[in-house]
Amino acid sequence: MRGTQTYAQQNPAPRAALTGKYRALLIATNDYEEWDSLKNPVSDAEAIAQELESRYGFEKPKLLLNKTKREMSTAIADLKTQQFGHDELFIFIAGHGTYEKVTHTGFLVAKDSEKNDPGYDTYYSLPDLLRNVGAVPVNHVLVVIDACQAGEGFAQLTRGDPKGDITYKPGGKLDGLLEKKDRKSKLWITSGGDDYVPDGEDGHSPFAYQLLRGLASGGSDPEGIVTFLDLLGYANRVHSPAPQPAYGPLPGNAPGADFWLIANPALRVRPADRR
Numbered sequence: 001m002r003g004t005q006t007y008a009q010q011n012p013a014p015r016a017a018l019t020g021k022y023r024a025l026l027i028a029t030n031d032y033e034e035w036d037s038l039k040n041p042v043s044d045a046e047a048i049a050q051e052l053e054s055r056y057g058f059e060k061p062k063l064l065l066n067k068t069k070r071e072m073s074t075a076i077a078d079l080k081t082q083q084f085g086h087d088e089l090f091i092f093i094a095g096h097g098t099y100e101k102v103t104h105t106g107f108l109v110a111k112d113s114e115k116n117d118p119g120y121d122t123y124y125s126l127p128d129l130l131r132n133v134g135a136v137p138v139n140h141v142l143v144v145i146d147a148c149q150a151g152e153g154f155a156q157l158t159r160g161d162p163k164g165d166i167t168y169k170p171g172g173k174l175d176g177l178l179e180k181k182d183r184k185s186k187l188w189i190t191s192g193g194d195d196y197v198p199d200g201e202d203g204h205s206p207f208a209y210q211l212l213r214g215l216a217s218g219g220s221d222p223e224g225i226v227t228f229l230d231l232l233g234y235a236n237r238v239h240s241p242a243p244q245p246a247y248g249p250l251p252g253n254a255p256g257a258d259f260w261l262i263a264n265p266a267l268r269v270r271p272a273d274r275r
Helices: 041-056 069-081 126-134 150-155 173-180 206-219 228-235
Strands: 022-028 062-065 088-094 097-100 105-108 140-146 185-190 225-227 246-249 260-262
Touching: 022 041, 022 069, 041 062, 041 088, 041 206, 041 260, 062 069, 069 126, 088 260, 097 150, 105 126, 105 150, 126 140, 126 150, 140 150, 140 206, 140 228, 150 185, 150 246, 173 225, 185 228, 206 225, 206 228, 206 260, 225 228
Parallel strands: 022 062, 022 088, 088 140, 140 185
Antiparallel strands: 097 105, 185 246, 225 260
C-alpha cells in the first residue's frame, strides 16, 4: 500500500448502534364460542413470537391466545402504561374479522363475540385499537393484522402511502435508520383490504407464511436489518386466491420514518434498566 494512513483511518470509530427495547404483543384466536373455529392463528402467533425473540432480541413477547373481548381490550390498553423510549413495539393480531358497512367500521372478533350483536359490543373495534395504540408512548410501532376485512377498516381511519417516502441507498439501511431513528413511525399491514382472507393449511395462513419468510430473511440480510418495506415486500408474495395485503400509516407517522428489526446483535445495544 502506498502512502500513509491518518489516525482516524488507523483507529476507526466504533460502528453506531441502535439503542432501545424491543417488545411485542401477539393476540390470536382459534376457538370461538359462536364463530367457526380456525386452524392457524395460534400457530402463526407462536411462530412469529419465536422469531422476534430468538432472531431479533425482543423481550419475551406477550402472547394472548383464545381470549375474550375484555381480555383483548385490557392487554392493548395496558400498553399505554408501559415505559418506552427509542423502542420498537410489534403488535400482531390474527383471527376472524368483520366490517360493518353502514358505519364503515372494522371489528376484530374475540372468543366471546356474539353473532347476534347489532351494536358490536362484544367485538373489539379498529377505532378503539387505533386510539389505544396512538396513546402508547413509543417512537416506533408496527401493527400487523391477519383477519378478514381489516384493511378496509383501517383504510377508513387512515390516509396516505408511506412506502414512497422510505428510501435507502444500496447497503445503506443502517445509515438511513441512524439518521432518522428519532422520527416517529406508526405503520400497519393487514392481510387484505375489503377481502375475506384464507386461514390456510400446513400450520400457517398464506399471509403469515410470507411474514415469517420476511422475518427469517434477517439472517441473510447483508446488514442484518429487516424493515417495514422488507416485510411488506414478502407479504406481497402471497399467491391467489389469497388477496394482496393492505398497508398504510397510522396518525402521527412522520414522513420517511420506518420500523426496523435488528437481526445483527452487534447493532443492538440495550440501555441500562431505569428505576
